[in-house]
Amino acid sequence: MQLMRAEKVGIMRRTISALALLVSLVACKQQESAKAPSETLSITDAVVRLAPIESRPAAAYFVIHGGKTPDRLTAVSSSKAARIELHESMMQGGMMSMKPLAGADVPAGGQLAFKPGGNHAMVFGIDPAVKPGTSIPLHFTFQSGATIDADAKTLAAGDDMSMEMHH
Numbered sequence: 001m002q003l004m005r006a007e008k009v010g011i012m013r014r015t016i017s018a019l020a021l022l023v024s025l026v027a028c029k030q031q032e033s034a035k036a037p038s039e040t041l042s043i044t045d046a047v048v049r050l051a052p053i054e055s056r057p058a059a060a061y062f063v064i065h066g067g068k069t070p071d072r073l074t075a076v077s078s079s080k081a082a083r084i085e086l087h088e089s090m091m092q093g094g095m096m097s098m099k100p101l102a103g104a105d106v107p108a109g110g111q112l113a114f115k116p117g118g119n120h121a122m123v124f125g126i127d128p129a130v131k132p133g134t135s136i137p138l139h140f141t142f143q144s145g146a147t148i149d150a151d152a153k154t155l156a157a158g159d160d161m162s163m164e165m166h167h
Helices: 002-035
Strands: 042-049 058-065 071-077 083-092 095-100 104-106 111-114 119-124 135-142 147-155
Touching: 042 135, 058 135, 058 147, 071 083, 104 111, 111 119
Parallel strands: 042 147
Antiparallel strands: 042 058, 058 111, 058 119, 071 104, 071 135, 083 095, 083 119, 135 147
């Protein structure tokens, strides 16, 4: 009886040690993958801020994560919008101005953020059924031929974006 109990304790200790080792290996791997850049082109934090007046264009913001090789965003489109144009905001003579962009370079393993006050996408002719709190599908096209589909959360004109954009 005493011998069986000692064997059970030994088995339990080995099992607990093996589980602890496994948990620490998984934790290390997760930490490693969190630090390592993604090997594939991806889009995160996609948000569309709707215009205060329905007939005016909305603005789309997002973060592009570069893959193994550099690429170039050439277009964004949506089945819920008439057209989407890439734009750049800049200060000129003390005033904020915008100019269209033909595309935007995405560095390999890096990030390119489209955010308020910088690069953004102007979304024209949004479907009137799109309201704050819904989403709008965005289709991203890259020079390499890659395409990515992402759903962008829609926000009202005055909504705070700080919780939406994580980068």
